[in-house]
Amino acid sequence: MKLNIAVLAGDGIGPEIVAQAQKVINAVATKFNHEISYTPALVGATAIDQVGDPYPEATHQICMDSDAVLFGAIGDPKFDNDPKAKVRPEQGLLAMRKKLGLYANIRPVATFPSLLDKSPLRKDIVEGADLLVVRELTGGIYFGEKGRSEDLKKAFDTCTYTTDEIERILKLAFAYAAKRNKRLTIVDKANVLATSRLWRETAQAMEPDYKDIEVDYMFVDNAAMQLIQWPKKFDVMVTENMFGDILSDEASVITGSLGLLPSASVGVHTSVFEPIHGSYPQAAGKNIANPVATVLSAAMLLESFDLLEEAELIRQAVNKSLEQGIVTEDISKEKPYKTSQVGDWLASYI
Amino acid sequence: MKLNIAVLAGDGIGPEIVAQAQKVINAVATKFNHEISYTPALVGATAIDQVGDPYPEATHQICMDSDAVLFGAIGDPKFDNDPKAKVRPEQGLLAMRKKLGLYANIRPVATFPSLLDKSPLRKDIVEGADLLVVRELTGGIYFGEKGRSEDLKKAFDTCTYTTDEIERILKLAFAYAAKRNKRLTIVDKANVLATSRLWRETAQAMEPDYKDIEVDYMFVDNAAMQLIQWPKKFDVMVTENMFGDILSDEASVITGSLGLLPSASVGVHTSVFEPIHGSYPQAAGKNIANPVATVLSAAMLLESFDLLEEAELIRQAVNKSLEQGIVTEDISKEKPYKTSQVGDWLASYI
Numbered sequence: 219m220k221l222n223i224a225v226l227a228g229d230g231i232g233p234e235i236v237a238q239a240q241k242v243i244n245a246v247a248t249k250f251n252h253e254i255s256y257t258p259a260l261v262g263a264t265a266i267d268q269v270g271d272p273y274p275e276a277t278h279q280i281c282m283d284s285d286a287v288l289f290g291a292i293g294d295p296k297f298d299n300d301p302k303a304k305v306r307p308e309q310g311l312l313a314m315r316k317k318l319g320l321y322a323n324i325r326p327v328a329t330f331p332s333l334l335d336k337s338p339l340r341k342d343i344v345e346g347a348d349l350l351v352v353r354e355l356t357g358g359i360y361f362g363e364k365g366r367s368e369d370l371k372k373a374f375d376t377c378t379y380t381t382d383e384i385e386r387i388l389k390l391a392f393a394y395a396a397k398r399n400k401r402l403t404i405v406d407k408a409n410v411l412a413t414s415r416l417w418r419e420t421a422q423a424m425e426p427d428y429k430d431i432e433v434d435y436m437f438v439d440n441a442a443m444q445l446i447q448w449p450k451k452f453d454v455m456v457t458e459n460m461f462g463d464i465l466s467d468e469a470s471v472i473t474g475s476l477g478l479l480p481s482a483s484v485g486v487h488t489s490v491f492e493p494i495h496g497s498y499p500q501a502a503g504k505n506i507a508n509p510v511a512t513v514l515s516a517a518m519l520l521e522s523f524d525l526l527e528e529a530e531l532i533r534q535a536v537n538k539s540l541e542q543g544i545v546t547e548d549i550s551k552e553k554p555y556k557t558s559q560v561g562d563w564l565a566s567y568i
Numbered sequence: 569m570k571l572n573i574a575v576l577a578g579d580g581i582g583p584e585i586v587a588q589a590q591k592v593i594n595a596v597a598t599k600f601n602h603e604i605s606y607t608p609a610l611v612g613a614t615a616i617d618q619v620g621d622p623y624p625e626a627t628h629q630i631c632m633d634s635d636a637v638l639f640g641a642i643g644d645p646k647f648d649n650d651p652k653a654k655v656r657p658e659q660g661l662l663a664m665r666k667k668l669g670l671y672a673n674i675r676p677v678a679t680f681p682s683l684l685d686k687s688p689l690r691k692d693i694v695e696g697a698d699l700l701v702v703r704e705l706t707g708g709i710y711f712g713e714k715g716r717s718e719d720l721k722k723a724f725d726t727c728t729y730t731t732d733e734i735e736r737i738l739k740l741a742f743a744y745a746a747k748r749n750k751r752l753t754i755v756d757k758a759n760v761l762a763t764s765r766l767w768r769e770t771a772q773a774m775e776p777d778y779k780d781i782e783v784d785y786m787f788v789d790n791a792a793m794q795l796i797q798w799p800k801k802f803d804v805m806v807t808e809n810m811f812g813d814i815l816s817d818e819a820s821v822i823t824g825s826l827g828l829l830p831s832a833s834v835g836v837h838t839s840v841f842e843p844i845h846g847s848y849p850q851a852a853g854k855n856i857a858n859p860v861a862t863v864l865s866a867a868m869l870l871e872s873f874d875l876l877e878e879a880e881l882i883r884q885a886v887n888k889s890l891e892q893g894i895v896t897e898d899i900s901k902e903k904p905y906k907t908s909q910v911g912d913w914l915a916s917y918i
């Protein structure tokens with residue numbers, strides 16, 4: 219197979235971790251005889267510094283022309299404590315989501331047997347947890363009309379959803395549930411919000427088409443509780459943009475392996491694969507960041523082209539590296555490996 | 569002191585648990601020579617059944633005339649799976665909040681040493697956690713304009729906030745922080761929402777008036793993570809209505825003692841004191857529900873009138889009951905006490 223991958227390494231540790239994922243993809247390509255080409259492009263604070271735009275048009279074109287996007291991380295502390303800064307790295311992220319039509323963010327969260335003691339939860343609560351959070355990513359209060367009154371004393375944000383948007387994401391969520399354990403939890407706040415009531419009605423209308431999926435509706439406050447109390451009871455969870463932002467981050471810490479979690483953002487034009495962790499500026503350039511989340515994002519990338527064996531081999535390599543302690547300092551302080559050493563080990567295992 | 573308490577027992581286990589709190593208040597009143605009168609009133613599903621309104625005008629008048637409201641719980645499963653039901657118990661709750669001007673919901677969350685093993689979190693993570701969540705309760709997306717397009721294919725909700733609303737709740741949060749460990753975490757999504765940016769600007773403008781309070785701004789997704797990863801790092805957390813709904817429920821499960829947590833909703837006209845748990849319909853009438861959260865809510869009620877010694881005595885009684893195993897079946901399955909027995913024990917201890 220021929221794949222043309224746009225590489226948006228971004229800020230902080232982005233370049234280092236993306237480089238390891240590329241090593242791993244290359245190893246897989248050699249072994250399975252695929253032809254991979256990479257086109258790098260600017261994004262985030264780096265792009266603001268160089269061309270004044272966190273998601274430049276040139277980058278957008280490269281993404282549009284790609285089969286998939288491998289993304290590192292964005293964010294720089296110099297923008298953090300200034301909510302009024304005119305241009306911010308996050309705007310690039312939101313622009314990318316909108317322009318590429320990245321309507322679904324997919325986050326698998328599963329415990330790694332060798333890392334159970336990293337979880338803040340009790341072992342018996344978290345052991346064996348394996349869930350997938352599907353977050354709507356281009357609608358809701360993120361993209362609705364917002365602003366300030368003339369006297370600046372009043373602000374507003376609008377959350378909107380259409381049945382088309384809701385159906386599109388629910389279809390995807392049902393499909394994931396069908397491939398997994400056939401349980402789908404739809405999270406909303408239908409006792410308060412009009413948009414949530416539209417979500418619930420739309421879902422209820424779709425249910426008959428998915429008779430083999432067990433559907434469950436849950437209010438967002440309840441979901442925030444149950445994720446911690448009984449993480450094992452969830453299979454696929456789907457929800458709107460803002461609730462998904464909160465719940466997917468909450469879900470990501472229950473296994474204690476934040477530095478290992480990948481994600482995919484499924485798009486209309488192309489899809490983006492990235493670690494869920496941030497740009498970790500304190501570690502930038504030190505060759506100490508954990509590349510595994512990005513490597514596993516690369517596995518999701520290959521999987522999206524039905525390269526299942528390839529993806530599985532990457533996951534196997536990662537599991538072996540964890541078992542054998544070929545890990546960065548966030549996982550083991552005793553004899554930590556460097557970022558590049560972990561990448562080399564994974565590539566040579568493959 | 570003379571106190572006139574409106575008693576809104578509500579649905580499910582509401583009447584049973586409120587009765588125990590009244591026993592405890594009466595014991596305190598006798599000991600400290602206070603004169604307490606109670607005026608019962610209808611609310612919730614019970615009120616819908618009897619007069620067709622979950623927060624009838626007569627109830628509202630009783631609340632308006634009261635010094636404080638002791639509230640049980642509302643909610644009935646017969647309304648649960650019908651998001652289109654015309655009248656729902658929750659509407660009564662929202663109407664009550666709005667009409668009584670209950671602008672702040674206060675939830676203290678602290679570990680009970682004797683119940684550490686109930687927490688879903690690891691003991692070392694949760695031991696000693698002691699935080700207070702302040703949730704704005706009469707603004708935001710709960711009360712903004714909402715609706716559906718004519719063809720029913722589009723829905724919207726509006727989140728609005730004014731500087732006055734924000735200042736009022738932040739003042740209260742700063743005051744709580746001043747009485748506690750002098751740390752205030754202000755949670756928002758200022759990188760995305762216009763209302764959050766107004767919250768942050770308003771807070772930043774207030775900071776100089778509270779020089780002894782250490783203020784910290786946190787995005788809501790990050791707060792959802794840190795609550796689980798490092799619950800001990802929080803002292804007072806304040807946030808807007810929807811985020812507060814999610815985060816206060818999330819916070820309530822980290823200590824594992826959901827059935828023990830009280831709350832206060834501070835109002836313009838009167839204040840409401842209630843357990844944070846629900847109406848638990850499966851247990852209704854069985855005399856097995858845990859009355860402690862309601863009893864501790866009564867302690868918050870007394871405290872709000874500066875009856876500090878009285879409140880402290882109630883807390884002491886509760887701690888003793890937990891240590892001595894005078895607890896309902898949710899806490900100990902071995903030799904559980906009945907709801908009324910726990911109430912009697914607490915009253916006679918006092």
Ligand SMILES: CC(C)[C@H](C(=O)O)[C@@H](O)C(=O)O
Nearest residue numbers: 308309311312463759760789
């Ligand atoms: C940076 C921010 C705008 C973004 C979001 O809220 O979507 C981030 O939190 C995420 O989840 O990817």
Ligand SMILES: CC(C)[C@H](C(=O)O)[C@@H](O)C(=O)O
Nearest residue numbers: 409410439658659661662813
């Ligand atoms: C019942 C519901 C409307 C309510 C809310 O969301 O405020 C409840 O979840 C709560 O937190 O008191």
